[in-house]
Amino acid sequence: MIEHRVLTEHFDTPDLHRLEVYESIGGYTALRKAVAMAPEDLLSELEASGLRGRGGAGFSMGKKASFIPMGTMDKFLCCNADESEPGTFKDRLLMQRNPHRLIEGMIIAARAAGANKAFIYIRGEYELQADILDAALAEARAKGYLGESILGSDHQCDLVVHRGAGAYICGEESALLDSLEGKRGNPRLKPPFPANQGLYQGPTLINNVETLCNVPLIVDRGADWFRTLGTEKSTGTKLVSVSGNVRRPGNYEVELGVPAREIVEGLAGGAPEGQTIKCWFPGGSSAPILLPEHLDLPYDFENMAEAGSMLGSAAIIVVDDSQPIVEVAMAIAKFYHHESCGKCVPCREGTSWTVKMLDRIDSGEATPMDIEILASVQEQIVGNCLCVLGDSMAMPIASMVKHFRPEFEAHIEQARRAADREAIAAPVEEAA
Amino acid sequence: MNGARPHESGAERRLGSATPDRQEARPAFAKGWDEPADLSKPPAPVPEPADIEVPAELRAEIEAHMARYPDIRSATLPALFAAQRLHGWCSPQALEQVAAVMGVTPAYLESITTFYDMYRNEPVGSRYVYVCTGVACSLRRARTVYKAIAAAGAELDDVEIREFECLGACDMAPMASIDGRYVGPLGTEDAEQIVDAIRAGREVLPGRGLEGMPEAAAGRWSGGDPIP
Numbered sequence: 102m103i104e105h106r107v108l109t110e111h112f113d114t115p116d117l118h119r120l121e122v123y124e125s126i127g128g129y130t131a132l133r134k135a136v137a138m139a140p141e142d143l144l145s146e147l148e149a150s151g152l153r154g155r156g157g158a159g160f161s162m163g164k165k166a167s168f169i170p171m172g173t174m175d176k177f178l179c180c181n182a183d184e185s186e187p188g189t190f191k192d193r194l195l196m197q198r199n200p201h202r203l204i205e206g207m208i209i210a211a212r213a214a215g216a217n218k219a220f221i222y223i224r225g226e227y228e229l230q231a232d233i234l235d236a237a238l239a240e241a242r243a244k245g246y247l248g249e250s251i252l253g254s255d256h257q258c259d260l261v262v263h264r265g266a267g268a269y270i271c272g273e274e275s276a277l278l279d280s281l282e283g284k285r286g287n288p289r290l291k292p293p294f295p296a297n298q299g300l301y302q303g304p305t306l307i308n309n310v311e312t313l314c315n316v317p318l319i320v321d322r323g324a325d326w327f328r329t330l331g332t333e334k335s336t337g338t339k340l341v342s343v344s345g346n347v348r349r350p351g352n353y354e355v356e357l358g359v360p361a362r363e364i365v366e367g368l369a370g371g372a373p374e375g376q377t378i379k380c381w382f383p384g385g386s387s388a389p390i391l392l393p394e395h396l397d398l399p400y401d402f403e404n405m406a407e408a409g410s411m412l413g414s415a416a417i418i419v420v421d422d423s424q425p426i427v428e429v430a431m432a433i434a435k436f437y438h439h440e441s442c443g444k445c446v447p448c449r450e451g452t453s454w455t456v457k458m459l460d461r462i463d464s465g466e467a468t469p470m471d472i473e474i475l476a477s478v479q480e481q482i483v484g485n486c487l488c489v490l491g492d493s494m495a496m497p498i499a500s501m502v503k504h505f506r507p508e509f510e511a512h513i514e515q516a517r518r519a520a521d522r523e524a525i526a527a528p529v530e531e532a533a
Numbered sequence: 534m535n536g537a538r539p540h541e542s543g544a545e546r547r548l549g550s551a552t553p554d555r556q557e558a559r560p561a562f563a564k565g566w567d568e569p570a571d572l573s574k575p576p577a578p579v580p581e582p583a584d585i586e587v588p589a590e591l592r593a594e595i596e597a598h599m600a601r602y603p604d605i606r607s608a609t610l611p612a613l614f615a616a617q618r619l620h621g622w623c624s625p626q627a628l629e630q631v632a633a634v635m636g637v638t639p640a641y642l643e644s645i646t647t648f649y650d651m652y653r654n655e656p657v658g659s660r661y662v663y664v665c666t667g668v669a670c671s672l673r674r675a676r677t678v679y680k681a682i683a684a685a686g687a688e689l690d691d692v693e694i695r696e697f698e699c700l701g702a703c704d705m706a707p708m709a710s711i712d713g714r715y716v717g718p719l720g721t722e723d724a725e726q727i728v729d730a731i732r733a734g735r736e737v738l739p740g741r742g743l744e745g746m747p748e749a750a751a752g753r754w755s756g757g758d759p760i761p
């Protein structure tokens with residue numbers, strides 16, 4: 102079995118979302134251990150585990166937590182449960198099936214970071230999961246896992262589930278903070294980084310749902326155990342969301358570093374009957390596409406980056422050979438155009454013009470020169486904005502142009518002929 | 534966010550196409566972005582609490598949200614959701630009531646409702662059907678499904694049917710969220726049934742919601758091969 106279920110280990114236990122069931126499989130024992138530990142020891146354990154952020158950037162979780170300054174000011178912990186990256190649906194499963202593990206992980210992470218007010222920023226569309234979390238919080242509060250002097254210790258922590266209202270940009274950490282403060286979700290200029298000046302100007306640790314779900318496991322079983330999973334630099338398991346043109350779309354948990362082919366073809370069943378894989382996004386729609394030959398690479402942070410893409414949110418979207426690449430590019434561009442917050446010009450205008458140019462290509466108004474312009478617009482977005490939303494469109498679109506230029510050219514030519522034929526046919530019909 | 538509708542067809546917006554007056558072709562509901570503010574109107578101040586009648590339940594709910602945060606402004610999103618649930622949309626009256634309880638200006642609230650996709654700035658219906666036409670769903674013919682549902686539901690009263698970005702359920706693609714309940718995978722043949730159930734107030738596609746998915750029990754989608 103290539104699946105390695107650690108995070109999802111008890112997911113077939115009925116009613117796992119209820120406190121007593123979670124406790125019966127060992128839930129909240131890590132918290133008992135953690136409140137007896139000094140925050141510094143927790144930090145060094147997390148750092149030693151090598152756990153890297155699961156939200157996209159892959160930054161060391163322990164290191165980020167250690168950036169939070171000491172001192173008695175108000176400090177905050179935010180769980181990023183916005184999960185709006187197209188193709189990603191792993192956090193949904195983690196919250197729906199095992200909300201208490203996230204809550205436990207947050208109480209422990211809050212202790213490590215010295216925070217005592219924590220928030221789960223969950224996308225507004227996840228109503229079922231937010232309700233489940235709210236119910237779980239009530240159970241945890243009643244049992245004394247939340248509130249003042251948790252389990253008789255000096256640790257205190259309160260947790261609020263905050264529902265978003267439908268904006269991809271609020272997954273970006275600084276926009277998330279603005280949104281949580283009750284504003285439009287616009288990213289902030291960095292530095293200062295949230296670890297120094299985040300929510301309500303206080304030091305703030307922000308981590309993804311899956312990152313925080315790993316925390317109780319590391320505290321319970323030890324950093325050394327965690328390092329036995331995955332590769333040297335990409336430790337642990339990864340919940341991979343596989344979607345698009347595969348036979349068995351779904352969430353699959355594997356050790357980091359297994360060949361991508363085993364996930365896409367082994368677990369998810371590969372392309373549908375009669376089709377072959379044309380390309381795939383290894384880490385959500387923001388990741389540059391890879392080709393079928395890249396399926397033999399180990400699926401981890403380093404190898405995806407070396408191949409010119411990224412692990413991102415570990416959402417594999419598979420595109421089969423029946424899909425025109427221009428349509429895929431259009432779906433991507435429209436998404437980022439709609440979701441651009443409009444604060445930075447290169448992103449706001451670049452996403453808008455990319456949609457317009459793809460429209461021209463599809464409607465027969467483009468010439469091959471438009472492909473150059475399309476590519477150059479992407480270059481001018483990358484690195485020129487406060488956040489990487491624009492880059493998240495520019496990089497995959499640029500990769501499509503790079504890998505499938507002949508198809509773009511053929512598409513322009515075909516669309517132009519079709520438009521010509523229509524133009525010629527129209528008056529004839531009128532005359533008849 | 535950006536003014537354009539998410540999946541407005543190219544023809545509606547194409548530059549250089551035969552649209553004589555582009556002002557006119559703009560989607561009417563992209564408020565706050567495309568439409569200039571009416572500068573002849575005096576700006577609306579923070580309402581006097583005594584002047585605005587706020588339903589007691591709504592007031593209690595908003596105040597409960599305000600109490601949960603270190604800064605009361607953080608209650609803005611939940612407060613607006615509460616008002617939208619009551620009024621069906623973020624009407625001027627709804628905004629005024631929230632503004633009165635929170636002590637903020639209606640303009641500030643409007644800046645929020647026009648930014649986030651889940652607030653309704655027009656009375657388009659108090660129930661919703663979001664059909665996902667995101668990348669992964671559109672690889673599985675989601676546009677056709679959307680068109681079928683939109684056509685079948687054209688006459689539905691008080692229901693907003695719209696395309697939506699990836700809803701985080703690409704394992705059920707193509708899928709839709711009906712008042713927050715995820716259903717899928719959908720085919721065009723489901724459209725009539727969905728619309729009938731909404732009209733009759735019945736549960737939509739029983740047994741095909743995310744809450745009862747085999748996936749939820751086994752940790753992943755295991756409902757066989759959903760590819761048509």
Ligand SMILES: Cc1cc2nc3c(=O)[nH]c(=O)nc-3n(C[C@H](O)[C@H](O)[C@H](O)COP(=O)(O)O)c2cc1C
Binds near residue numbers: 273310
């Ligand atoms: C446009 C944009 C959208 C993002 N969306 C998400 C998201 O939905 N969920 C998430 O966990 N991180 C998202 N991120 C990454 C966050 O900014 C941040 O890096 C992450 O939450 C940190 O958590 P981690 O270290 O545990 O990965 C997004 C980043 C950008 C630029």
Ligand code: FES
Binds near residue numbers: 187188666704706
């Ligand atoms: S693309 Fe439809 S749910 Fe993700």
